[in-house]
Structures are given as C-alpha cells and as structure tokens.
Amino acid sequence: MGRYVARRLLQMIPVFIGTTLLIFLMVYALPGDPVRGLFGDKATTPSVIRALRHEYGLDKPVLVQYWDFMKGIVLHFDFGKQIASGRPVTEILGEAFPVTLRLASLAFVIEAVIGIVLGVVAGLRAGKAADTVILFFTLLLISVPVFVLGYILQTVFAINLGWLEPSVTDPTDFNQLLLPAIVLASASLAYVARLSRTSVAENLRADYMRTAIAKGLPRRRVVGVHLLRNSLIPVVTFLGTDLGALMGGAIVTEGIFNIHGVGGTIADSITRREGTTLVGLVTILVLVYLVCSLIVDLLYAVLDPRIRYA
Amino acid sequence: MPELTKSADEAVPSATTAAAGAEVSEDKPEKTRSLWGDAWRDLRSNWIFIVSAVLILLLLVMAAWPGLFTNADPNNKDLANHYLQHPNYGHWFQADWLGYDAQGRSVYARAIYGTRASLLVGAGTTVLVVILGGVIGMIAGYFGGWVDAVLSRLTDMFMGIPFLLGAMVMLNSFTDRSIPVVIAALAFLGWTQTARVMRGAVITVKSTDYVQAAKALGAGTGRILFRHVMPNAIAPVIVVATISLGVYIGAEATLSFLGLGLNGVSWGNDISDGGNSIRVAQWIMLYPSIMLSVTVLAFIMLGEAVRNALDPKTR
Numbered sequence: 001m002g003r004y005v006a007r008r009l010l011q012m013i014p015v016f017i018g019t020t021l022l023i024f025l026m027v028y029a030l031p032g033d034p035v036r037g038l039f040g041d042k043a044t045t046p047s048v049i050r051a052l053r054h055e056y057g058l059d060k061p062v063l064v065q066y067w068d069f070m071k072g073i074v075l076h077f078d079f080g081k082q083i084a085s086g087r088p089v090t091e092i093l094g095e096a097f098p099v100t101l102r103l104a105s106l107a108f109v110i111e112a113v114i115g116i117v118l119g120v121v122a123g124l125r126a127g128k129a130a131d132t133v134i135l136f137f138t139l140l141l142i143s144v145p146v147f148v149l150g151y152i153l154q155t156v157f158a159i160n161l162g163w164l165e166p167s168v169t170d171p172t173d174f175n176q177l178l179l180p181a182i183v184l185a186s187a188s189l190a191y192v193a194r195l196s197r198t199s200v201a202e203n204l205r206a207d208y209m210r211t212a213i214a215k216g217l218p219r220r221r222v223v224g225v226h227l228l229r230n231s232l233i234p235v236v237t238f239l240g241t242d243l244g245a246l247m248g249g250a251i252v253t254e255g256i257f258n259i260h261g262v263g264g265t266i267a268d269s270i271t272r273r274e275g276t277t278l279v280g281l282v283t284i285l286v287l288v289y290l291v292c293s294l295i296v297d298l299l300y301a302v303l304d305p306r307i308r309y310a
Numbered sequence: 311m312p313e314l315t316k317s318a319d320e321a322v323p324s325a326t327t328a329a330a331g332a333e334v335s336e337d338k339p340e341k342t343r344s345l346w347g348d349a350w351r352d353l354r355s356n357w358i359f360i361v362s363a364v365l366i367l368l369l370l371v372m373a374a375w376p377g378l379f380t381n382a383d384p385n386n387k388d389l390a391n392h393y394l395q396h397p398n399y400g401h402w403f404q405a406d407w408l409g410y411d412a413q414g415r416s417v418y419a420r421a422i423y424g425t426r427a428s429l430l431v432g433a434g435t436t437v438l439v440v441i442l443g444g445v446i447g448m449i450a451g452y453f454g455g456w457v458d459a460v461l462s463r464l465t466d467m468f469m470g471i472p473f474l475l476g477a478m479v480m481l482n483s484f485t486d487r488s489i490p491v492v493i494a495a496l497a498f499l500g501w502t503q504t505a506r507v508m509r510g511a512v513i514t515v516k517s518t519d520y521v522q523a524a525k526a527l528g529a530g531t532g533r534i535l536f537r538h539v540m541p542n543a544i545a546p547v548i549v550v551a552t553i554s555l556g557v558y559i560g561a562e563a564t565l566s567f568l569g570l571g572l573n574g575v576s577w578g579n580d581i582s583d584g585g586n587s588i589r590v591a592q593w594i595m596l597y598p599s600i601m602l603s604v605t606v607l608a609f610i611m612l613g614e615a616v617r618n619a620l621d622p623k624t625r
Contacts, residue, residue: 011463018467026479143607145560147567148599151585159589248472252564266475267568270482278479286470 001301008297012290019286020279021066027275028062069279079283080276082269089280092265097284099171100254100261104246106174106181107188111246112239115189119196119235120228126201134197138190146249150183150256167258180257184250188242195238199231206230233303240296244289345545349619359615365608373426379403382419384575389414397593409593411583420580421597427489427576428605432559434493435500436551443501444540444547447508451543452516452535462509469502474564481570492565492572496558507550511543518542545620552613556606563602577602 053059057068072078079089122134141149157179158166168176203209204227212226251263262281269277353359372379380403388410397409397417408418450461480495481487515521516539524538565571566578567585577598584595 014463015466015470018463019470022467022471023476023479026476139607139610140603142610143556143560143603144599145563145567145581145602147564147585148581148595148603151588151595155588155592245472248475251474251478252567255568267478270475270478273482282472282475285472285475289470289472 005294005298008294012294016286016290017070020070020283023282024066024069024275024279025062027273027278028065065275069276073280073283079280082277083272083274089277092277093280093284096260096262096265096281099259100247100250100263102171102174103177103181103184103250103253103259103261104243106177107185107246107250108239108243110181111185111189111192111242114185115192116196116232116235118189118193120200120223120231122193122197123200123204123231124223126197126204131197134193138193141186141190144186146183146187147252147256149186150180150253153179153183154256171259171261177259180253180259183256184246184253188238188246191238192235196231196235199234200227203227203231229303233300236299236303237296240292240299241289243292244285247288248285345620349616352619353615356615356619358611359619362608362611362615365604366612369425369429369605369608372422373429376423376426379422380416380419382416384415384419384423386419387413387415396591408597409591411580411594412587412591417580417594417597420575421577421601423575424577424580424598424601425605427572427574428559428562428578428602430489431492431496431562431572432555432605432609434489435496435558436555438493438497439501439504439554440547440551442497443504444508444544446501447505447510447547448512448535448540448543450505451509451512452539454513458509461505465502465505468499471499473499473561477561477565478568478570481565487571487573489572492562496561500554500558503554504547504550507546508543511546512539515539515543546617549613549617549620552616553610556609556613559602559609560606 050059057065060068069080072080077090079093081087082089082092085092118134118138122131125131144152154166158164164179165176168180170176208230209222209226212222217226247262250259250261251266253259254261254263255267262285266278266281268274269281376384382404391414393410393412393414395406395410395414398404398406401407403418406416406418408416408421411417411420446461446465450458450465476499477495480498481492484491521534521538524534529537562571562576563578563581566576567582569582571578571582580598581595581602584591584598588595
C-alpha cells in the first residue's frame with residue numbers, strides 16, 4: 001500500500017510539471033502584454049515598460065520564467081506577484097479559494113447524495129415509470145447549459161418567488177450558496193445518476209445478489225451493502241475527478257450569482273493576460289485534480305476487497 | 311415491422327427478413343451479421359434512435375439552407391419599430407413569431423441562422439478530436455511499452471487542464487474568433503477522452519486471433535492498424551464522439567456566455583445577450599436555449615441508442 005502510494009506520487013510529478021508548463025506556455029506564447037495593459041489608453045515611455053517587464057521577470061525566455069516560477073512555488077511557496085495590483089498571488093489565492101472551495105464542496109455533496117439516490121432508485125426499477133422519468137430528467141439537465149439553468153433558477157426562485165437571494169452577498173452563508181451550488185452541481189448530478197443507474201441495473205443480475213437474497217438477508221442489507229458497494233466503483237471514479245472540475249467550472253456560476261471566488265479572479269487574469277496569477281490558480285486546481293484521482297484509486301480497495309495494492 | 315429478433319429467422323429466413331437481410335448486405339456484402347449489421351437492425355426499431363436521427367436531419371437542413379425556414383434577415387436591426395417587441399405567437403414562422411431582441415433583430419430568424427455555427431463547431435471539433443485522439447490512442451495501445459507510457463502521461467497532462475479555463479486562455483488571445491479557431495481550441499483540449507477510449511479498445515483488439523493471423527501472414531504495421539485494428543476498435547470511439555458532439559456545442563455556448571465565443575450569429579451569443587434582458591424579455595434567451603438544448607439532447611440520445619445497440623449488456 002505504502003509503496004503503491006509512493007509510486008503514484010512519483011508518477012504525478014511529470015504530469016504536474018507537464019500540465020503547469022502547458023498552461024504557462026499557453027498564457028505566454030500567445031500575443032498580449034500584461035504590462036502594457038496596466039497603462040490602458042495613457043501614454044508611457046518604453047523605459048518604464050522595460051523596467052516593469054524586468055521587475056516581473058517578463059523579459060526572460062519563457063522556459064526560464066517557468067523555471068523561476070516553479071522554483072518559487074516549491075522552495076518558498078511563493079506564487080509571484082499579481083501585476084495589476086502588485087499584491088502577492090498567495091494573498092489573492094487565499095481570498096478566492098475558500099469561497100470557491102465552499103461552493104464546490106456544497107455542490108459536490110448535492111451531486112453525490114441526490115445523484116446516487118436518483119440513480120439507485122432508477123436502477124432498482126429499471127424499465128418502470130420511475131426509471132423513465134429519472135432518465136428523462138437527467139437528460140434534460142445534461143442538455144441545458146449551466147448558465148441557462150442558472151438564469152432560469154435565479155429568475156424563478158430568487159426574483160419571481162423571492163425564496164432565495166438572487167446574488168450572494170456573504171459567501172460564508174450556506175443558505176445563500178445553496179442555489180448556486182445546485183446550479184453548479186446539476187450537470188454532474190445527472191451524470192452521477194445515470195452512471196449509478198447503469199451500474200445498479202447491471203449488478204442486480206449478478207450471482208452474488210442472488211446468493212444474498214437466497215440466504216434470506218433483509219432487502220435493506222442486500223441493497224445497502226451488497227449492491228451499493230459493488231455498484232459505486234464507477235461512480236466514485238467520476239466523483240473523484242469531478243471535484244476539481246467543479247472548482248474550474250465554477251467560473252460560470254460565480255459570474256451569474258456574483259460570487260467573488262476563483263472564477264472571477266481567473267476571468268480577470270485571463271483578460272489582463274496575468275500569467276502568474278492564472279498559472280498559480282490553475283496549479284492549485286491541477287493539484288486538487290491529481291490528489292483526488294489518487295484518493296479515488298485508493299478508495300477502490302475499500303469498496304472492492306478483491307482489489308489489492310502491493 | 312416484422313419480427314427480426316428471433317434467431318430462428320436467420321436459419322430459416324421468411325420472405326420479409328430475407329428482404330431486410332438483403333438490404334443490409336447490399337451495403338456491405340461481407341458484413342451482414344457484423345457488429346454494425348446487428349446494431350443497425352436493432353436501431354431501426356428503436357424509437358429514440360428514429361426521433362433523434364430525424365431531429366438531427368432537420369437541424370442539418372436548417373444549417374445548410376436556413377432560408378427555407380425564415381425569410382427574415384438575422385442581422386437586420388430595426389430599433390425604431392422592433393425594440394424588445396413581444397412575440398406574436400399567431401404569426402407562425404414569421405419574423406415576429408418569437409419576438410425581437412434588444413437590437414430589434416428577429417429572435418426566430420436568429421434561432422434558425424444560429425444552427426449552422428453550432429453544428430459546425432460541434433461536428434468540426436468531433437472530427438478533429440476523433441482523428442487526434444484516435445491516432446494517439448491507437449499508437450499508445452498498439453505499440454505499448456515506452457511509447458504508451460509517454461503518450462499516456464501526455465494524455466494525463468492535457469486531462470489535468472480544466473477544459474473551460476484552457477479554452478478561455480486560448481480564445482482570449484484571438485480577436486477574430488472564427489469557427490476554425492474555436493474548433494481548434496476545443497479539439498486541442500478535448501482529445502484526451504477519445505484517446506483513452508481508443509487505447510483501451512485497441513489493447514483488447516490487439517491480442518485477437520485475426521490480428522495475430524495478419525501478423526503471421528506478414529502484413530505491415532500500417533495495414534494491420536488500419537485494416538484490422540481500427541475497424542474493430544472504433545465502435546466505442548464513435549459512441550463517445552456522438553455524445554461529446556453535443557457537449558462541444560454546449561461548450562461553445564458557454565464560452566460565448568463568457569464573452570469568448572464565436573463572432574457572428576450563434577445561439578451562445580444570443581443566449582448570452584438574452585441573459586441581460588431576462589427580467590423584461592424572457593423570449594430572447596428562451597428560444598435559442600431551446601434550440602441548443604434540443605440539439606444537444608438529439609446527439610446524446612443518438613449516441614446512447616448506438617451504444618445500447620452495440621453493447622448487448624446494457625440492453
């Protein structure tokens with residue numbers, strides 16, 4: 001087990017370097033200049049620009065910049081300075097990440113709980129009316145883009161009915177985050193439901209299910225332990241990679257509900273071509289993704305004792 | 311429709327099944343009972359497949375000849391007469407049928423003309439993704455060893471980039487976001503899933519007897535890959551591709567919402583515009599959204615129908 005984790009951690013290193021380098025190259029290789037953007041329409045002298053570019057290390061070759069950036073992160077946990085404000089990127093990350101993490105976690109819980117419940121209900125009644133309704137409902141959720149759903153729910157529940165706040169004024173209040181979290185969770189919820197439905201419907205026909213029923217176990221135990229535990233493996237795989245995707249995808253939801261999280265910061269840094277801020281944010285998202293996929297692999301062994309890691 | 315499911319029909323063909331069989335075999339003589347032949351027989355009696363196929367055909371016609379559906383000009387602005395004018399539901403298929411937007415443009419005409427951009431982005435991205443991901447997955451799966459290790463890590467790297475963010479970064483540097491630019495950006499980030507599916511399928515096919523036989527007969531690598539491996543490994547890729555075609559259409563709309571989508575008439579732009587006036591004029595956002603969702607739905611349903619037909623286990 002320990003050796004397996006160590007090997008997986010080692011394998012993560014090239015992937016981590018590759019992904020961050022890709023983002024870095026995408027930001028820097030493409031045209032645009034964050035320093036020139038600082039001045040807007042105002043005239044400035046080339047020497048000022050040169051001095052600023054030097055201060056932020058933008059005059060060095062891209063690969064050297066990447067090397068410096070990575071060295072800063074690994075050695076001093078230093079993500080550089082935001083060019084527009086001059087503040088350290090860690091400070092900006094510290095403000096934005098908790099907000100998005102809270103939103104994404106709430107969405108994650110909604111997605112996992114409702115998704116699995118719907119999926120199991122549909123799977124147990126495969127081919128019946130409940131199954132058809134759930135399948136259709138989830139298809140609908142998948143086919144409506146997140147931002148359309150966001151606008152619709154915002155208009156109906158917050159503006160027309162007045163049940164919830166249309167925009168989030170206090171990102172620590174879970175009541176206010178509920179609506180955005182539902183919107184953020186919607187598409188993934190549908191995938192989770194469909195995935196668990198297929199899995200449950202397939203495993204219902206398995207031999208161990210027949211055995212469990214034949215030896216007279218109560219239905220709750222057959223479904224809750226034997227069936228669920230075996231059916232959840234593909235669902236856990238999806239959920240594991242989805243937490244990172246939720247944080248990255250929160251950009252749309254945050255825009256609609258006026259939440260000041262990672263999404264807004266990312267959108268700002270993209271339009272201002274702020275490489276360091278952007279790469280810093282994405283670096284953390286990539287780390288979340290990698291750690292989650294490792295946890296998923298380790299969870300397999302918990303769910304299915306036949307899987308062993310030497 | 312006569313019964314086609316009983317296996318006895320194949321041994322003692324009745325007149326109708328023989329005719330149906332002949333229809334299939336005219337297409338591909340040697341493949342009457344192949345995977346695809348079976349799937350096709352299954353699909354023809356599946357109403358979900360028929361509905362989604364008809365919808366997609368209709369959308370294709372709409373994309374090719376939008377003038378057939380409306381005589382209004384999607385770019386004609388008439389602020390003086392049509393600013394946020396309410397829909398006139400009695401005027402079927404007229405310019406004012408679904409109302410006007412904040413620039414006095416016909417919502418109906420724009421919904422029709424937006425089809426082309428969305429379908430082109432979806433189809434173009436899918437084709438590129440299948441080529442790119444298919445080739446990478448095939449090479450990784452077939453050659454194995456260090457080639458597989460390198461290509462699989464490369465896939466992991468691209469998979470680690472959040473899709474939306476990556477697309478935003480790329481598209482932000484283009485002021486002229488034409489259809490090929492958007493396709494290239496989406497495909498650059500989207501090929502990973504196809505590559506993984508293809509790799510898995512190729513690994514399964516690689517060890518089959520017919521591939522070994524081809525090898526023993528001295529067939530070249532290229533011939534083995536394209537004549538034997540690819541045709542037998544492509545089925546799951548086509549399923550994934552059909553479903554993700556709808557997803558790419560949705561992604562383009564989301565990018566438009568973020569201000570980084572296509573230039574010109576597209577559902578994404580219209581939905582995004584409509585969001586600004588949703589409290590006074592819901593119809594601006596509603597109708598392009600319905601078009602978009604129906605399109606995405608049609609492709610997902612088609613993909614799932616094909617998957618169910620190809621994979622008897624889920625039946």
